[in-house]
Amino acid sequence: MGYFDVPDISYTRYTNRQLAAVPLAVLAVALLILSGSFLVTGTPVPLGMDFAGGAELTVQTTSSQAEIEEAFSVEPDSVQGIQAPGVENQYTVQFAGIEDQDAIQELSSQAETELTQDGDNEIVQQESTASPSFAAQTQQTALLGLGVAFAGMSVLAFLLFRTFVPSIAIVASAFSDLMIPLAFMSIADIPLSLGTVAALLMLIGYSVDSDILLNTHILRRGGDFYESTHRATRTGVTMTVTSMAAMLVMGIAASLFGVELLASIGIILFVGLAADLMNTYLLNLSLLRWYKFHGVRS
Numbered sequence: 001m002g003y004f005d006v007p008d009i010s011y012t013r014y015t016n017r018q019l020a021a022v023p024l025a026v027l028a029v030a031l032l033i034l035s036g037s038f039l040v041t042g043t044p045v046p047l048g049m050d051f052a053g054g055a056e057l058t059v060q061t062t063s064s065q066a067e068i069e070e071a072f073s074v075e076p077d078s079v080q081g082i083q084a085p086g087v088e089n090q091y092t093v094q095f096a097g098i099e100d101q102d103a104i105q106e107l108s109s110q111a112e113t114e115l116t117q118d119g120d121n122e123i124v125q126q127e128s129t130a131s132p133s134f135a136a137q138t139q140q141t142a143l144l145g146l147g148v149a150f151a152g153m154s155v156l157a158f159l160l161f162r163t164f165v166p167s168i169a170i171v172a173s174a175f176s177d178l179m180i181p182l183a184f185m186s187i188a189d190i191p192l193s194l195g196t197v198a199a200l201l202m203l204i205g206y207s208v209d210s211d212i213l214l215n216t217h218i219l220r221r222g223g224d225f226y227e228s229t230h231r232a233t234r235t236g237v238t239m240t241v242t243s244m245a246a247m248l249v250m251g252i253a254a255s256l257f258g259v260e261l262l263a264s265i266g267i268i269l270f271v272g273l274a275a276d277l278m279n280t281y282l283l284n285l286s287l288l289r290w291y292k293f294h295g296v297r298s
Helices: 016-041 065-070 101-115 132-161 164-188 194-219 225-256 260-293
Strands: 054-060 078-081 090-096 126-130
Touching: 016 164, 016 260, 054 101, 065 078, 065 090, 065 101, 078 260, 132 164, 132 194, 164 194, 164 260, 194 225, 194 260, 225 260
Parallel strands: none
Antiparallel strands: 054 090, 054 126, 078 090
């Protein structure tokens, strides 16, 4: 396995408070964004059709995606191209929160009127709806899954290291790794859906992996603290940056092909992994250094 040439950073130049200040400040801003969004809209991040209910139209047209978005009196929450063998120029158009049949019929009529701009366009429409009660149940299930995954990760951290500070460092880093992408989703208006929840679950796994790697090198392997830190950083940064590059390529490719869900997953993972670099090698490391040199170990 290849490695990036990670420079031997002189952590002795910085106090533990200085190392922890940056990730804690970013986390505080993320929490403020989520709190402000909750106060204004009632949810920390925008909810997609999976969690808010709504209507979905399937249209087949040679119109561009931008023209499809402008064809309706209500701005669609999502316009995604359908990528399947034998399927061309088909799109799913989602309107979160719309369930009234008259409103859905009006949107269907607008598709026929606005998207049929020449005689060659054939509009094939299928209508489907998701009730708010079913969407609310799906939302509770997804949030429960996130909560169970985070709780399981926390228990695993305490079982592995059996001391408070190293374990809480992993939990704090993982918590920040979730909050920062959620705040980005709120700013970028990326809706929370089953697909984006899957990306958040993946971030928990990525976070635990890099944090356990750092903790194991420092606490359980021989050598000087800073030598162990450099070895862990060399491996961890290589893994994380490689994953970031893969997610960025996936997001860009999905955007070019109009696959909005994959594009959202790619950018969320990219942001989350960038946050993980910061939290692992600043926040987690500052807590470990305090524990190693000043903490009371049992």
